[in-house]
Amino acid sequence: MAFQYLNNRPLDEARSQYLALLLEAGFAPRTETIPVPAAGGRTTAGAVYARICAPHYPACAMDGIAVTAADTFGASDTTPVSLTPEQYAVVDTGDPLPEGRDAVIMVEEVVFADGRAVIRQAAAPWQHVRQIGEDICAGEMILAGHTAISPAAIGAMLAAGVLEVKVLARPVVGIIPTGDEVVPPTAAPGPGDVMEFNSSIFSAMLHQWGAEPRVYPIVPDREEAIRAALEQALEQCDMVLLNAGSSAGREDYASAVIGQVGEVFCHGLAIQPGKPAILGRQGGKPILGVPGYPVSGIIVIEQLLHPLVDLWLGRETELPAQAQAVLSRRVVSSLKYQEFVRVRLGRVGGCLVAAPLARGSGMVSSFMKADGILEIPQGSEGLEAGTEVSVRLLRPARDLEHTLVTIGSHDPLLDELADLLHQADPSAYMSSSHVGSMGGLMAIRRRETHMAGCHLLNEADGTYNTAILEKQFPKGGVYQVECVGRTQGLMVAPGNPLDLTGFRDISRPGIRYVNRQKGSGTRILADYLCRKEGVDPAGVYGYDREEFTHTAVAAQIAGGTADAGMGILSAAKIYGLDFLPVCVEQYDLIIPDYAWDAPVVRQVLGILASPAFRDRLEKLGGYTLDQPGRVRRVY
Numbered sequence: 001m002a003f004q005y006l007n008n009r010p011l012d013e014a015r016s017q018y019l020a021l022l023l024e025a026g027f028a029p030r031t032e033t034i035p036v037p038a039a040g041g042r043t044t045a046g047a048v049y050a051r052i053c054a055p056h057y058p059a060c061a062m063d064g065i066a067v068t069a070a071d072t073f074g075a076s077d078t079t080p081v082s083l084t085p086e087q088y089a090v091v092d093t094g095d096p097l098p099e100g101r102d103a104v105i106m107v108e109e110v111v112f113a114d115g116r117a118v119i120r121q122a123a124a125p126w127q128h129v130r131q132i133g134e135d136i137c138a139g140e141m142i143l144a145g146h147t148a149i150s151p152a153a154i155g156a157m158l159a160a161g162v163l164e165v166k167v168l169a170r171p172v173v174g175i176i177p178t179g180d181e182v183v184p185p186t187a188a189p190g191p192g193d194v195m196e197f198n199s200s201i202f203s204a205m206l207h208q209w210g211a212e213p214r215v216y217p218i219v220p221d222r223e224e225a226i227r228a229a230l231e232q233a234l235e236q237c238d239m240v241l242l243n244a245g246s247s248a249g250r251e252d253y254a255s256a257v258i259g260q261v262g263e264v265f266c267h268g269l270a271i272q273p274g275k276p277a278i279l280g281r282q283g284g285k286p287i288l289g290v291p292g293y294p295v296s297g298i299i300v301i302e303q304l305l306h307p308l309v310d311l312w313l314g315r316e317t318e319l320p321a322q323a324q325a326v327l328s329r330r331v332v333s334s335l336k337y338q339e340f341v342r343v344r345l346g347r348v349g350g351c352l353v354a355a356p357l358a359r360g361s362g363m364v365s366s367f368m369k370a371d372g373i374l375e376i377p378q379g380s381e382g383l384e385a386g387t388e389v390s391v392r393l394l395r396p397a398r399d400l401e402h403t404l405v406t407i408g409s410h411d412p413l414l415d416e417l418a419d420l421l422h423q424a425d426p427s428a429y430m431s432s433s434h435v436g437s438m439g440g441l442m443a444i445r446r447r448e449t450h451m452a453g454c455h456l457l458n459e460a461d462g463t464y465n466t467a468i469l470e471k472q473f474p475k476g477g478v479y480q481v482e483c484v485g486r487t488q489g490l491m492v493a494p495g496n497p498l499d500l501t502g503f504r505d506i507s508r509p510g511i512r513y514v515n516r517q518k519g520s521g522t523r524i525l526a527d528y529l530c531r532k533e534g535v536d537p538a539g540v541y542g543y544d545r546e547e548f549t550h551t552a553v554a555a556q557i558a559g560g561t562a563d564a565g566m567g568i569l570s571a572a573k574i575y576g577l578d579f580l581p582v583c584v585e586q587y588d589l590i591i592p593d594y595a596w597d598a599p600v601v602r603q604v605l606g607i608l609a610s611p612a613f614r615d616r617l618e619k620l621g622g623y624t625l626d627q628p629g630r631v632r633r634v635y
């Protein structure tokens, strides 16, 4: 296939030109008529008029008696009026007002005696009577065109005799997943299989926007097959997403195929992620070529499809909620692209802090973890730490107020802690970033975290954390809180097929080691063990290969790309690995004084000391618990 290079069009410009082009070519909503009870949330296609009055008869508004007001005139405490059975009728709320009557007296104000109704106050004509059309008059406009139908509007239409309503049809959006490697979701994928989950992400987004997704079967990377699928979807849908094959690879046919069935308006946007997006059309029908990477796909359909759905449904695209936050770390950006950076947000010490998340376009979990999106404009080289930024919120702002931010050493116990915290208080959340023990202490210095998991060995005396905390916080300001003792060891493949006997064996020829990142406590431990056991790191294959968590190291070994790595027993257990224990280390939580009184911190300290926490850790295995939650030292 001829190599077609991509444009680099600014997003705003491309989007507005694309929308204008589509409108000119006849992009317009379909309408449909549906029963009113099912119309909640839909948008009226035109004005809706009342067919009958509501109420359509004079109705009693209270339980009591219907009377002729003139019969009651003069009634008072001193001159009660006694009505004969011919002069009144007992009625309930909603009953039609009996012929000849013109008022209702509440039952509380009537004394019945010998079949007569005695009243001590005159009734005003038409009191407690709902007149015909009091609510809605026949012929009156109930709803204007292009109006969202609220629950009350459903009631108003039905009361006014409108049983069916013409609404804007939900746009049917066809989603065509493509790729030879792409397979339906399974818990046991073969090597090279990529699970097809993009269509499920996009479908969920479309439902949220009021559109109707229609997912087609996965199409292999063959030009004719993709064209046939696209032609079918164009016949059956109002808009079509062609997923993957958008960039410049050998089997990337999206652009060519869109060109064959219609027209490519633009291939390539100045955005990252999402740059290979294709803006195409067949007449006024949009065809979007959406990159295969999930994060790129989410950004592209949010930026391009969401406005199309809004336009179709006659809605203004809502301005997303924004929050001002302080950037915790420097973010580098390319001058060529407008970048969408996923961030975690947390209010720490009175300041909303935005911590950038991993930026890989294939990392769908980074979008899941994100609290907001920071947009860095095209032409910017990035932003320095400490810059005040405006972040588009992905979660309600109030959730951020009760989020415990933890940045530091990784341990699966943090996930258990987060789960227990949220169970105990559904308004409380925990967001953890794994940057290693030293990284956590740095985050405390930058005031961006409530808490940091820490296990830093002082080689001189074999103690943990104390020496480094004294050095890092000479002026004090942190609490060292006891958490657990945990067994560190060498994780190896199940059955230990290479017969490793201990740490020293990592330098054996043929052994592929996988390490933790510099600054992590486990890396410091590994470096220490190298010196102690006379292992030369330069002679260890893979010593410079770094992963950021215990589970990531375990996953490499389980996946067969490494033979050994240092980590904790609980991570080895999750992956069914063998484990050669090396030492028990002290894992503490370091809490800065600026966060000490935060309610979420108090809650977490309570959970640490609870039997539920002990139970969870017993199940994980590899931990010893003395008095979690106890303050070891204040610096």
Ligand SMILES: Nc1nc2c(c(=O)[nH]1)N[C@H]1C(S)=C(S)[C@@H](COP(=O)(O)OP(=O)(O)OC[C@H]3O[C@@H](n4cnc5c(N)ncnc54)[C@H](O)[C@@H]3O)O[C@H]1N2
Pocket: 177, 178, 179, 181, 182, 194, 195, 196, 197, 198, 199, 243, 244, 245, 246, 247, 248, 249, 252, 273, 274, 275, 276, 290, 291, 292, 293, 294, 296, 361
């Ligand atoms: N030489 C170049 N390579 C790439 C470029 C480029 O400009 N030159 N662009 C990169 C960028 S940026 C992106 S984004 C991706 C876009 O890739 P495609 O749209 O061509 O998609 P694929 O390569 O087919 O897939 C990418 C990735 O996503 C997985 N995938 C595909 N469909 C699904 C699905 N339905 N559910 C889950 N995951 C899916 C696919 O297996 C790949 O791993 O290209 C870069 N390369």
Ligand code: MOO
Pocket: 271, 272, 273, 274, 275, 276, 291, 293, 296, 361
């Ligand atoms: O621009 Mo592609 O969308 O990452 O990562």
